[in-house]
Amino acid sequence: MKTQVAIIGAGPSGLLLGQLLHRQGIDNVIVERRSGEYVLSRIRAGVLEQGMVDLLREAGVDQRMDQEGLPHDGFELVFDNRRVRVALDELTGGSNVMVYGQTEVTRDLMEAREAAGATTLYEADNVQPHDLESDHPYLTLEHNGETIKLECDYIAGCDGYHGVSRQAIPQERIKAFEKVYPFGWLGMLSDTPPVSDELIYSRHERGFSLCSMRSATRSRYYLQVPLDEKVEDWSDERFWEELKRRLPDEVAAKLVTGPSIEKSIAPLRSYVVEPMQHGRLFLVGDAAHIVPPTGAKGLNLAASDVNTLYRLMVKVYQEGRTDLIERYSQTCLKRIWKAERFSWWMTSMLHNFSDEDDFNSRMQLAELDYVTSSQAGLTTIAENYVGLPYEPLE
Numbered sequence: 140m141k142t143q144v145a146i147i148g149a150g151p152s153g154l155l156l157g158q159l160l161h162r163q164g165i166d167n168v169i170v171e172r173r174s175g176e177y178v179l180s181r182i183r184a185g186v187l188e189q190g191m192v193d194l195l196r197e198a199g200v201d202q203r204m205d206q207e208g209l210p211h212d213g214f215e216l217v218f219d220n221r222r223v224r225v226a227l228d229e230l231t232g233g234s235n236v237m238v239y240g241q242t243e244v245t246r247d248l249m250e251a252r253e254a255a256g257a258t259t260l261y262e263a264d265n266v267q268p269h270d271l272e273s274d275h276p277y278l279t280l281e282h283n284g285e286t287i288k289l290e291c292d293y294i295a296g297c298d299g300y301h302g303v304s305r306q307a308i309p310q311e312r313i314k315a316f317e318k319v320y321p322f323g324w325l326g327m328l329s330d331t332p333p334v335s336d337e338l339i340y341s342r343h344e345r346g347f348s349l350c351s352m353r354s355a356t357r358s359r360y361y362l363q364v365p366l367d368e369k370v371e372d373w374s375d376e377r378f379w380e381e382l383k384r385r386l387p388d389e390v391a392a393k394l395v396t397g398p399s400i401e402k403s404i405a406p407l408r409s410y411v412v413e414p415m416q417h418g419r420l421f422l423v424g425d426a427a428h429i430v431p432p433t434g435a436k437g438l439n440l441a442a443s444d445v446n447t448l449y450r451l452m453v454k455v456y457q458e459g460r461t462d463l464i465e466r467y468s469q470t471c472l473k474r475i476w477k478a479e480r481f482s483w484w485m486t487s488m489l490h491n492f493s494d495e496d497d498f499n500s501r502m503q504l505a506e507l508d509y510v511t512s513s514q515a516g517l518t519t520i521a522e523n524y525v526g527l528p529y530e531p532l533e
């Protein structure tokens with residue numbers, strides 16, 4: 140089997156890259172370890188930056204997003220019994236974000252790929268990249284009981300944090316930067332109307348909480364929990380009671396509760412690997428970096444990597460510019476580190492790190508008071524939240 144670009148992973152990175160390349164006439168094959176249904180069952184991100192929305196439009200998958208997505212012009216920060224609105228559009232000269240679930244983005248991309256007749260090999264086992272430093276890299280994999288060799292020009296490693304791509308790079312050629320936080324987020328999805336039209340990020344002595352949504356009738360709520368917490372110990376009643384305790388009284392009074400559809404705990408970490416390329420293998424999205432979800436950056440960073448790699452590949456195939464693709468990693472990393480900084484900062488300011496650390500607690504309140512009472516502070520939050528501009532290629 141032969142293609143121009145072999146893509147490992149059918150998460151949002153792999154599917155979006157595949158669709159954009161396909162529309163430019165660049166042949167690609169996606170190989171995915173799981174089934175399509177399994178990929179769609181993962182409940183994850185839901186806030187899209189303007190840059191990602193534009194990229195989805197370019198990929199031709201904007202129809203349902205425009206009908207069902209919820210444009211958001213602001214969000215709320217809650218701390219010390221205060222509620223402060225961050226007016227995204229006013230502070231950034233008209234930018235906003237779109238609330239549209241990662242599951243929906245993935246579904247739209249899968250359907251577009253199927254309609255285009257592009258090849259995706261689901262339930263592919265033992266995917267392994269080879270000869271990365273040669274001009275003829277290839278993948279080996281097992282699919283439907285057959286061993287397949289997939290020859291290509293380039294390999295895009297879009298296989299997430301636990302994938303094989305990063306592991307295929309010799310350890311002495313990469314360096315990882317990591318920070319693990321001493322807590323996780325317990326997320327709950329429910330078919331109940333959201334408590335507010337806008338997201339609410341709340342700092343509380345009992346721990347952080349986030350009121351988010353997927354649609355006008357589907358809510359997504361999160362609670363900061365200790366790392367060793369077990370999801371089975373959280374009945375729906377316990378979750379709702381704890382959420383109410385962490386919200387201002389007038390918000391808690393409006394909370395509509397109901398049975399959960401999904402509950403899961405995600406640990407929080409910051410992680411970046413440098414460089415993001417080795418020979419003809421390019422790491423994209425979570426394969427190269429992770430952010431704590433506090434700044435809503437994970438999925439959006441994956442999209443900005445896709446944007447860079449896609450445009451560089453178009454330069455290769457349409458203009459013969461093989462020099463620019465050598466700069467993939469350095470171009471992506473500039474924006475990645477800024478998003479890592481924002482996510483780390485929001486996490487540091489809004490979570491309870493220790494009940495005993497009163498000094499840290501006062502620092503958090505002073506910082507929140509400062510940034511929310513200063514136009515410059517609010518603008519800093521807003522311009523990072525809507526997404527910094529994509530880096531130029533040259």
Ligand SMILES: Cc1cc2nc3c(=O)[nH]c(=O)nc-3n(C[C@H](O)[C@H](O)[C@H](O)COP(=O)(O)OP(=O)(O)OC[C@H]3O[C@@H](n4cnc5c(N)ncnc54)[C@H](O)[C@@H]3O)c2cc1C
Binds near residue numbers: 150403405424437
């Ligand atoms: C539990 C959870 C909650 C999250 N919540 C948020 C949030 O609220 N906000 C936010 O912004 N971000 C959130 N994120 C981050 C966001 O979902 C990711 O940044 C995004 O999914 C990255 O997309 P990706 O395509 O790069 O990686 P992934 O979505 O991880 O996709 C990688 C794909 O590669 C496949 N794969 C892995 N290994 C192999 C292999 N060996 N062979 C073939 N295929 C393979 C996987 O099955 C998967 O389909 C969350 C992430 C997690 C895990």
